[in-house]
Amino acid sequence: MRLFNQIKHISRLSLYSPIYLLICGFVTYFSWMTGNSLLGMTILMLIMCVVLIINEDILPILPCLIYILFTVSDNNILNEDKTWPVMIVLAILLIGAFISHLISYPIKFKNYKLTIPLAAVTIALFAGGIGYASIKQYMFGIIFMFSLGPCMLIIYYLLRSYTRPPKSVDYKRYVCYIMLVLGLFVIAQMFTYFLRTDKPLVELIRIDIINLGWGNRNGIATLLAISAPTCFYLAFGSKRFAWLFYAIGLTFYACIVISFCRSGIFSIAITMPILLIYSFAKGANRSQLLITICVFAIAISSLVLIKMDTVSEILNRISDLTFTTTGRSALYEESLICFLTNPMFGVGMGYTGNNLHLADFCIYWFHCTPLQVIASMGIVGVMAYGYYYFVRGKIMFSNLRRFNITLSLGIIAFEIQSMMDAGSFLPFPYVLIIVVLTAMLEHNNSQESKVFMQSINIVKE
Secondary structure, three states: OHHHHHHHHHHHHHOOOHHHHHHHHHHHHHHHHHOOHHHHHHHHHHHHHHHHHHOOOOHHHHHHHHHHHHHOOOOOHHHOOOHHHHHHHHHHHHHHHHHHHHHHOOOOOOOOOOHHHHHHHHHHHHHOOOOOOOHHHHHHOHHHHHHHHHHHHHHHHHHHHHOOOOOOOOHHHHHHHHHHHHHHHHHHHHHHHHHHOOOOHHHHHHOOOOEOOOOEHHHHHHHHHHHHHHHHHHHHOOOOOHHHHHHHHHHHHHHHHHHOOHHHHHHHHHHHHHHHHHHHHOOOOHHHHHHHHHHHHHHHHHHHHHOHHHHHHHHHHHHOOOOOOOOOHHHHHHHHHHHHHOOOOOOOOOOOOOOOOOOOOOOOOOOOHHHHHHHHHHHHHHHHHHHHHHHHHHHHHOOOOHHHHHHHHHHHHHHHHHOOOOHHHOHHHHHHHHHHHHHHHHHHHHHHHHHHHHOOOOOOO
């Protein structure tokens, strides 16, 4: 019995090692690269089931939960006959594991900061379209209603209730490592795509043909913009390898430029300088950061000299990328018309128009968070999302320490990009990641507040 407990203890601790995260990342990249998406999903979901059964803390399921979508190399996977039977069986196993976890570790109900805001968002999502949408239109968006509303509320609540890592585990570094590994395999997928395509790099700038299956250049830029600041946080706490984490973070930013995503480039043009200024002013290992920046500058200068013609052509094409509505003005005008048509509840998540081609399992995206809210949910949506963003802002800025600052800069980059893209209404993986990071910020606020109060000694006279 003692031997079994020791094995169980060692197994639990291994879930918090970088090796575990790298294994999850390798499974994701390998299944994507070989086109075995279903195999990758199966492995990751089975790992989640095991973790839920043996571990009270829910953090180790996050790598699998976040990475699972990135196994998809072909967006037609949901149309394959073998996909749904396997997914149904895996879903049943996962639900069973969750029930087992809830029985083993009963939940203590608390009103966490985002509980009511996410409940309000859920109500707004399901109320959207009342008085306008037909039953058919309403049902067309039902999957997104459940994913963006109840699903995110449940994930958030479970995270806040079951974030209970061992005392020896630094949950802040663990979360940042999850995002670092995510950024690494997304870059690996992007360059694998570049190697496989027969299009020259300059053509990839002009034509939006980057398709990784789970997403395009916008998705790549979004994830890297969120992940890059976490690398800087890891650098702040590592004396020997700070240069490595700084280099990875700067590489993420460079790859956003290489992706030629206009909204991504615009978002980091705002957040990256703030992060660099903060890193020099309030961060740590500044000398290693300065050396890393100098090495990057030398490497880029050398590349420019060696490949002058190619770089010149790329720069010419980048200069043509204007930060306008990029043809979305018709969508923006349509969103206002939708709002005026039914101002109280909007036209609903199942609305379809004529200015956007809809792929399978997609809703009608207006490519701007505020416009999506007013068009789909009307005044009710404005009130719900306004409350949601207000509380999220309080969580982000109530504790201005390194962890909160770095993660918040990634979240802000996401929100800036979502002003020109559909990220805020793509539940997996984007909204999921934002909910996870916000929950971790809230958990950190509660932990650091306790530490602060405990550090005050009250002397009785």
